[in-house]
Amino acid sequence: MGKSVHILDVYRKSLLLMEPRPKMLHKRGYWVPDYLIPTATELNEAGVRLKSRKDNSLTNISFLGKDLKIPPMIVDEETERLFLNIMAFERSHVGAGNEVTAYIFFMDSIIKSAEDVELLKKRGIIYNVTGSSQDVAKLFCSLSKGITFDSETELNNVGYEISRWLKIPLKKKWNKCYSDLMNTYFKSPWAIVSVIAATLALTLSMIQTVYTVLSYVKREQ
Numbered sequence: 001m002g003k004s005v006h007i008l009d010v011y012r013k014s015l016l017l018m019e020p021r022p023k024m025l026h027k028r029g030y031w032v033p034d035y036l037i038p039t040a041t042e043l044n045e046a047g048v049r050l051k052s053r054k055d056n057s058l059t060n061i062s063f064l065g066k067d068l069k070i071p072p073m074i075v076d077e078e079t080e081r082l083f084l085n086i087m088a089f090e091r092s093h094v095g096a097g098n099e100v101t102a103y104i105f106f107m108d109s110i111i112k113s114a115e116d117v118e119l120l121k122k123r124g125i126i127y128n129v130t131g132s133s134q135d136v137a138k139l140f141c142s143l144s145k146g147i148t149f150d151s152e153t154e155l156n157n158v159g160y161e162i163s164r165w166l167k168i169p170l171k172k173k174w175n176k177c178y179s180d181l182m183n184t185y186f187k188s189p190w191a192i193v194s195v196i197a198a199t200l201a202l203t204l205s206m207i208q209t210v211y212t213v214l215s216y217v218k219r220e221q
Helices: 007-016 040-045 079-092 099-110 114-122 133-144 154-166 169-185 189-220
Strands: 049-052 062-064 067-070 073-075 126-128
Touching: 040 049, 040 114, 040 169, 062 154, 079 099, 079 133, 099 133, 099 154, 114 126, 114 133, 126 133
Parallel strands: 049 067, 073 126
Antiparallel strands: 062 067
């Protein structure tokens, strides 16, 4: 885990489960982009698949294809106090890194309402053991006050990739239509059966209509 200089650093590194990664963003051509990360609800509507990672490292957030994988987080009565202290530690200790601050910034970007929290709960990303979903949304809003975005974090890569993916017009439009279709008509096996049955009934009705018209034309001849 490396040398820790403070009890908060020990707890912080237990959340990260790794040493801070080398900052290589500028060498790889990543600059500070002019973008806003959409909310969880907006991402879901655009076709992004929100998934929970198996590990608990807060820094292990990734976006590949259209899968946004986020480690699970338990929100309890101690969450606000612990994160405020850890972010204060990151600000006051040069070289400690700012991974936790970047995580809070990212989560605040995708959580703006109780609806966002409910969606993340369904995906196994948020486990709320205290308060309401609206309380969780307010918590992240409160935690993010006064913090600034650091372009030299791995989460900047994630935000950049999400933004670039969403800017492809045809893909965005198709994925939103597909997502709406799946959410409206294919939420359950019975819904799928109903759609198939309706399609079959419509097909049979069209066949019967064509047969009737052809029979009438044949009699007239």
